[in-house]
Amino acid sequence: MPRVMRSDDWDRLFAPNAPKRGGPLRALINLVLFALLLGALAVGGSWLVSERQRQAERLAATATAYVATVVPQRTRVAGATQTVAAQGTATRIALRTATAQAAASPTSMPEPGIGSGEVVRGGNLRREPRIAPETVIGLIYPGDRITFLERRTIGGQVWFRIRIDQPAANRSGEGVPAGTVGWASALLLSTPP
Numbered sequence: 279m280p281r282v283m284r285s286d287d288w289d290r291l292f293a294p295n296a297p298k299r300g301g302p303l304r305a306l307i308n309l310v311l312f313a314l315l316l317g318a319l320a321v322g323g324s325w326l327v328s329e330r331q332r333q334a335e336r337l338a339a340t341a342t343a344y345v346a347t348v349v350p351q352r353t354r355v356a357g358a359t360q361t362v363a364a365q366g367t368a369t370r371i372a373l374r375t376a377t378a379q380a381a382a383s384p385t386s387m388p389e390p391g392i393g394s395g396e397v398v399r400g401g402n403l404r405r406e407p408r409i410a411p412e413t414v415i416g417l418i419y420p421g422d423r424i425t426f427l428e429r430r431t432i433g434g435q436v437w438f439r440i441r442i443d444q445p446a447a448n449r450s451g452e453g454v455p456a457g458t459v460g461w462a463s464a465l466l467l468s469t470p471p
Contacts, residue, residue: 335465392429394443395402395468397422403460407437418462421423426470427459436464 284290392402397418404413418424423446428439441459454460 308387393426393471395424395426395470396420397446397466398464398468399466401462401466403442403454403458403462404441405460407432407435407439407461409423413461415458415460417451418442418466419446419451419453421448422453424467426467429470437461438464438467438470440467 302309329459397420400417400419403418405415406413422442423444424440425443426438426440428438428456430439439459439461442456445456
């Protein structure tokens with residue numbers, strides 16, 4: 279039922295001793311507090327999004343980092359047996375891959391690329407553009423000269439298929455040999471031309 283206006287409403291509601299209902303100053307204070315709350319939520323939300331992006335980049339960099347596992351193993355290379363001791367799994371995989379590539383196509387011409395560059399951060403070279411232990415071919419080091427062959431974006435992550443043209447002279451370990459082709463995260467590489 280609608281309220282009925284009474285003739286003494288003005289005196290009753292706005293008299294000096296009338297009950298306080300807020301007024302324009304209270305409305306302004308509420309509006310300012312509401313705006314501050316929305317601003318704090320916006321700043322916190324943008325910080326959270328940027329923090330998640332940084333975390334995803336750190337995770338990608340960590341996932342491509344090399345963790346050495348020392349397992350002695352006998353490896354057959356070009357008909358000779360040698361003992362591979364104190365080398366990481368990735369190095370053994372690189373050795374097998376390089377041997378298989380050399381045996382499969384000893385006189386093949388390298389495929390043309392979309393540009394050249396170099397490795398900026400060391401990490402893993404992979405058979406496929408995804409992070410999984412079974413895709414690791416071997417290690418790439420900062421300073422390795424490369425040719426970009428293909429670019430793909432998968433799940434927001436940019437990957438390049440590259441060929442190692444010249445290994446860096448100051449490698450801190452044994453990496454993939456020249457001529458090896460594989461996928462590397464764009465976070466590890468210079469920007470292609």
